Each structure stands twice: as structure tokens, then as C-alpha cells.
Amino acid sequence: MSFPFCVIICLPLSQKKNETMRLHHILAIGRAERYSPNSVEKDAAIFACVYHELTRAGHLVKVIDESRLGAIPPDITACITMGRNPLTLDKLDAFRRRGGMVINSPESIRLCCHRRMLDTVLRRAGVRVPDDEGPCGYWLKRADGTAEGPGDIRFAPDSDERDRLMADMRRGGMNDVIVSAHIPGDLVKFYGVCGSEFFRTYYPGDDGQWKFSDEEHNGRPHHYPFDMDTLHDMAEKSARATGTVVYGGDAIVDKDGRPTVIDFNDWPSFSRCRNEAAQAIAEAVSKRLR
Numbered sequence: 159m160s161f162p163f164c165v166i167i168c169l170p171l172s173q174k175k176n177e178t179m180r181l182h183h184i185l186a187i188g189r190a191e192r193y194s195p196n197s198v199e200k201d202a203a204i205f206a207c208v209y210h211e212l213t214r215a216g217h218l219v220k221v222i223d224e225s226r227l228g229a230i231p232p233d234i235t236a237c238i239t240m241g242r243n244p245l246t247l248d249k250l251d252a253f254r255r256r257g258g259m260v261i262n263s264p265e266s267i268r269l270c271c272h273r274r275m276l277d278t279v280l281r282r283a284g285v286r287v288p289d290d291e292g293p294c295g296y297w298l299k300r301a302d303g304t305a306e307g308p309g310d311i312r313f314a315p316d317s318d319e320r321d322r323l324m325a326d327m328r329r330g331g332m333n334d335v336i337v338s339a340h341i342p343g344d345l346v347k348f349y350g351v352c353g354s355e356f357f358r359t360y361y362p363g364d365d366g367q368w369k370f371s372d373e374e375h376n377g378r379p380h381h382y383p384f385d386m387d388t389l390h391d392m393a394e395k396s397a398r399a400t401g402t403v404v405y406g407g408d409a410i411v412d413k414d415g416r417p418t419v420i421d422f423n424d425w426p427s428f429s430r431c432r433n434e435a436a437q438a439i440a441e442a443v444s445k446r447l448r
Contacts, residue, residue, distance in 0.1 A: 181216060181217065181218065182217050182218070182235045182236055183217070183218045183220070183233045183234050184212060184217050184219045184220070184234070184236045184237065184443070185219075185220050185221075185222065185230060185231070185234045185236075185237045185238075186208070186212075186219055186222070186237075186238050187222060187223075187224050187227055187237060187238070187239040187240065187241045187246060187250075188201075188202065188205050188221065188222065188223045188224060188240055188241070189201050189205075189223075189224060189240035189241055189242060189425075190223065190225045190241070193241075193242040193304065197427050197429075200427035200429040201240060201427045203427070203429070203432060204425075204427050204428045204429070204432050204435060204436060205221070205240060207432055207433060207435075208238065208436045208439050208440055209221055210436070211437055211439070212238075212440050212443065212444075214440075215440060215444050217444075217447075220234070224239070224240075224241035224242075224243050224246040225243075227241070227245075227246055227249060229249070230249060230250075230253045230258070234253070234258065235258060235259070235447070236258060236259040236260070236261075236446075237250060237253060237258060237260045238260075238261050238439075238443060239260060239261070239267075239425075240424075241267075242267060242304065242424075247264040247267060247268060248264075250263075250264045251264050259446060259447065261403045261404060261442070261443055261446065262401075262402050262403055262404055262405075262425055263401055263403075265401055266401040266402040266403075266424060267402075269401070269402075270400055270402060270405075270422060270423055270424040271303055271424070272301070272303065273299055273300070273301045273302075273303075273304075273336050274301040274302065274334055274336055276400065276422060277336060279399050279400060280395075280396055280399060280400075280419065282399070283396065283398070283399035285392050285396050285399070285419050286392065286416070286417070286418045286419065287418060287419055287420070288340075288341055288410075288418055288420055289338070290337060290338065291339055292339025292340060292341070294339070294340045294341070294342055295314060295315045295316065295339075295340035296317070296320040296338065296339060296340060297312070297313055297314075297337070297338045297340055298311070298312045298313075298314060298320065298323050298324060298327060298335050298337055299311050299312075299335065299336050299338070300327070300332050300334075300335065300336075301332075301334035301335055302332075302333065302334045304423070309327075310332075313340070313375055320337065324337070338420065340375070341412060341418055341420070342376065342410075342412065342413075343376065343380075343382065343411050343412040343413060344361060344363070344376065344379040344380055344382055344410065344411045345361065345362060345363060345408060345409075345410060346359050346360070346361060346379075346389070346409045347359065347360050347361075347406065347407070347408055347409075348360075348390075348393050348407055348408075348409060349405075349406045349426060349428050349430075349431060349435060350390070350393050350394070350405055350406070351404055351405075351435070351438040351439055351442050352397035352398065352402065352403045352404075352405060352442075353394075353403075353442070356435065356438035357390045357393065358430070358431045358434070358435075359389065360430045360431075361379040361381070363376070363377065376410065380413070382411050382412065382413055382414075382415055384411045384415040384416070384417055388417060389409060389417045392409070392417060392419055393405065393407060393419070393422075396419060396422045402422075402424050403442055404424065404425045404439055405422065405423065405424060405425070405426070406422075406423050406425075406426030406428070407419055407420075407421050407426075408420050408421040
């Protein structure tokens with residue numbers, strides 16, 4: 159994902175006279191392409207929309223791809239970031255130590271990108287996540303990072319295939335692989351901004367927008383009835399436990415209407431609700447700056 163390095167000022171004279179409004183210099187750090195598998199354009203689009211909303215609110219915004227990020231300039235008071243590169247997160251750590259605000263925080267990004275630690279944190283927070291064992295197959299996922307390609311997530315219909323895939327993934331250089339039982343049901347994607355009213359859910363089986371073909375294992379959705387407030391509560395618990403403001407994830411709703419969180423991510427593409435999400439994200443940033 160590539161952005162020009164630019165500054166836009168959208169501040170009417172009448173707003174300049176408003177003593178209650180403080181102008182902030184915000185650095186928006188875009189996600190490198192390797193961390194956006196099959197989502198480069200979508201990730202760029204949500205970031206562009208948030209950029210537009212923040213400039214409309216009167217902030218000065220500089221946009222840069224994380225692959226070109228150097229030292230964060232001293233005039234920057236806040237950063238918004240989709241970056242996941244360890245070097246990016248280290249620079250954001252230094253920025254926070256000097257008093258800067260970051261959304262999402264480097265700690266939350268590291269946690270969301272480490273499936274093993276994420277699973278532990280969600281369990282401790284009381285969020286329903288998949289069991290290790292089950293009768294309907296297994297999912298094997300790279301545990302020390304997010305999926306960068308289809309080979310980082312694999313499905314095994316039985317324990318023999320699970321063991322074979324585990325060995326194959328480890329031979330391929332994955333030192334840590336997490337195994338979860340497959341849950342039959344409807345795959346539901348959710349998107350939210352922590353602490354706000356913005357929360358949206360979608361069935362990828364309805365619109366055919368798959369990141370990888372793995373999602374098709376659950377088939378076309380049955381649209382089992384479920385309580386939206388319950389899923390929203392689980393998502394907010396996940397966000398608070400990980401410290402993630404801008405979030406998304408996947409849940410399985412079984413035939414009894416019980417949602418189980420199978421994935422939780424920092425700053426997804428919001429491709430199905432981009433404009434609404436951009437407004438909610440910009441409002442959350444402005445609120446924290448105030």
C-alpha cells in the first residue's frame with residue numbers, strides 16, 4: 159500500500175477562531191503490502207477515508223507507508239497506524255514514550271498478530287473461543303504472526319491429517335502452530351470501534367468476499383438466529399482485553415445461536431462498511447485527542 163507524503167489543511171477561518179478546538183498534527187501510517195494479503199486496495203481505501211474525515215475535522219494529517227517510515231517528526235502529536243512491521247512498532251513505542259498518542263497501540267497490534275498470546279488473553283477475558291479438540295475437524299494456524307498467505311492457515315478433517323499438516327508447517331519454518339477445533343455454523347465477520355456505538359456484522363458467504371478460500375469450509379450461511387448484543391459484548395471484551403480501539407474479527411454462530419470468536423484483528427479493511435467506519439474511527443481519534 160503506497161501513499162504520497164502530503165499535508166492537507168481543511169480549517170475554515172470561523173473554526174480557527176474557536177478557542178475550544180485544538181489543531182493536532184497526525185501521522186497516518188499505512189500497512190505494508192506483505193501484511194495485506196488479497197486486501198491491499200481495500201486497506202488503502204479505508205485509510206484514505208479516515209484521512210479525509212480527520213482533515214475535515216480540522217487536523218493536519220501526513221500519510222506515509224510503513225515501508226518508508228523514518229523517525230517520527232517532533233511536530234506530530236498523534237499517530238494512527240495500520241502498520242505491523244516490528245520496526246514500525248518499535249518506532250511507535252519510542253513515540254509513545256515521549257508522550258504521543260497511538261491508535262492502535264503497538265502493544266495491541268503485537269498481541270493481535272500473535273495468535274498464541276491472543277488466544278490466552280481472550281480466554282482470560284471470558285470470551286468464548288474454540289476448544290482444542292472436536293469431532294468436526296481442526297484448524298491449524300501460524301501462531302507467531304498473522305496470516306500472510308493461504309499456507310499459514312490450513313484445515314484438517316481428522317487427527318491424522320492434523321498431525322501431517324502440523325509436521326509440514328513446521329518443516330516450512332513455522333515454529334509455533336496453534337490448533338483449534340472446527341465449529342460448524344455460520345461464519346460472521348464483525349467490525350467495530352471500541353467504546354462507540356459503531357458495530358457491524360456481515361456474512362461473507364452471502365457476498366462471496368473471501369480473503370482466502372478457507373472460509374468456504376462452513377458453506378453458505380443458514381442465518382441462524384443469534385443475539386447481536388451478545389456478539390457485540392464479546393467483541394468489546396476482546397477489544398478491551400487487547401487494548402485495540404479499531405478492530406474486526408470472525409465468529410462462528412452455531413445452530414443453537416451461540417457465537418464463538420475464532421479470530422480478532424487490529425484495524426481490518428472495513429470494506430463492507432467503509433464510510434461509516436471511517437467516520438467512527440475519526441470521531442474516536444478526535445475524542446481521545448480532546
